[in-house]
Amino acid sequence: MTSSDLWDEATASRYDDDSAMFSAEVLGPTVDVLAELAGDGAALEFALGTGRVAVPLLDRGVPVTGIELSQPMVDVLRTKVDAGRLPVTVGDMATTRVPGQFSLVYLVFNTLGNLRTQAEQVACFRNAARHLAPGGHFVIELWVPGIRQMPPGQTAVPFEVSPEHTGFDTYDLVTQQGTSHHYTRVDGETYRYGTTNFRYVWPAECDLMAQLAGLEPAARWADWSRAEFTADSPSHVSVWRMPVSGVVGDG
Template sequence: MGLDETWNAETASRYDTPGVGMFAPEVLDPVVDRLVELADGGAALEFAIGTGRVAVPLAARGVPVTGIELSEPMLAQLRTKVDAATIPVVLGDMATATAPGEFSLVYLVFNTISNLLTQADQVQCFRNAARHLRPGGRFVLELGIPDLRKLPPGQDAVVFDHREGYAGFDTYDTVNQRLTSHHYTEVAPGDIRLVRSHHRYLWPAELDLMAQLATLTLDSRHADWTGSPLTPHSPSAVSTYRKPTS
């Protein structure tokens, strides 16, 4: 997998939004609470640790956290918060890079598995998680479920957000399960910044097959980190897989 040009120094410098958005306590606290529970007193490994949105508060709760991260600018932003002794990070691809040690928990949040742009790479991500887990350990990941029902017949684009100063829409390639998110932000009057990110979307059932290929079994699945039931209308799924004990 190559590094998406999205995750550059400019993105890293404005990625953190303390207290709002994905950093809002009502969004972040349930994630950390659940990961503390799943770690069960052991060490955790975060794939695509980024700037440490989850890892920093998780480590502050007493869970030893290691990370894997492909983007040097994102890792540099993490290092403004904690040093390598507090949260060691291996620079590399989450589908193939190896972190030292054995872990009770491997986790991948905020639909980041879709940043791997082929099915083969996504399968490798599952296998890499399994390699890092101790027997009985868990791999948990948060998946955004694409709402293809919003696509009108004959069209391939859906607006997902529109407000003053910002517009966002997704374009879909339904044959190859690919989408591109387009983010238009007005940074000054008449000055529009465009950022695109590329993804391969997938479904919970496809995750289960990937887990099977990695000899992992489904432990639980909910709509969110608080344990809400998954329904046909849920925009996301949090799936937990377990490595066999023998």
């Protein structure tokens, strides 16, 4: 049993409405990096969703397989591409296995945090390693927790304030649990409120999880344009490599 929130049919039906996620400025650099890392091999996407990244990567000539927890999200994907071209297994990304080895396993858009226990997050890294061919890469895109912005006693940090959407995160600094709160304008007059839950992870903690999985660090950037990652970066794209020996840590 996974601790992840489960995207239902209503959520899946409007997931693609966020046009910013699908813009060329966002997807172009993302797909460029992933296609380069995949090389002549195949890619496996954890939490593939409706195929926002997988479909354009597939269009670039990279064979893609997916693991996705939500059947309604897969149903939306199937309106874009059939199972013969982009196979997907419904299951959680911490434990679900698919056949074959891959030159690239990737997990984008902060989705690692959907696993709300440290044990599951460690298991996710190990599951990625089990699917990697020697020399293959595991890539994650993840935000850096915004708790540096909070004065003592504050528990919430806004991440977007606009006429169409207001969002803020609340943090429990003891458990590393958090909740994203979304107020989205629906028809110009009313708002829809929704939440998603997560466990936040620091970049250094990700490196330790990778080490436990037998992976070695390869790169860390602030974003998909490969800008330098600094102490002030609000997010990171991190890459680890399976050693050519192919030894995976199961400890």
